[in-house]
Amino acid sequence: MLGQTSLDGVSRGHRHVFPRAVRFADIDSLGHVNNVRYFDYLEDARLAMFHIDPHREGRDPFRGLVIARHEIDYRRPLTFRPDPVRVETWVSGIRPVRFTLDYEIRDDHEVFVRARSILVAYDVEKSAPRRLNEDELAYLRRFAVEAG
Numbered sequence: 001m002l003g004q005t006s007l008d009g010v011s012r013g014h015r016h017v018f019p020r021a022v023r024f025a026d027i028d029s030l031g032h033v034n035n036v037r038y039f040d041y042l043e044d045a046r047l048a049m050f051h052i053d054p055h056r057e058g059r060d061p062f063r064g065l066v067i068a069r070h071e072i073d074y075r076r077p078l079t080f081r082p083d084p085v086r087v088e089t090w091v092s093g094i095r096p097v098r099f100t101l102d103y104e105i106r107d108d109h110e111v112f113v114r115a116r117s118i119l120v121a122y123d124v125e126k127s128a129p130r131r132l133n134e135d136e137l138a139y140l141r142r143f144a145v146e147a148g
Contacts, residue, residue, distance in 0.1 A: 032077035045087035
């Protein structure tokens, strides 16, 4: 089961919602989305949240993020369907050099997957972790949602 992460006084934000099609190629021999494909769903949602959407706003935060950890709880099988599922993503913890994302892959009625990722701000030139800058922290706070 996924653990809890403190927000240390961060104001309540909202979830980033990314519609994700269930592709035929995602389905395994048992007729449901293969467990490894869920990492693609999470990656697509993160790409939208941290690169595509900020660029639409004229922002360019989050150069150099690396994944330190992934956790996934598989709740219900997800089968092929014509309508997309939603990958809902929110920030559940912020620290000086890292932050925690929580996710649900769901539709209007069911949660198929709950997941968590820890991301570290990374200086590519120095090959070392770096502190999150003020623009990044402000953006993260928009999606900070306390557990519960």
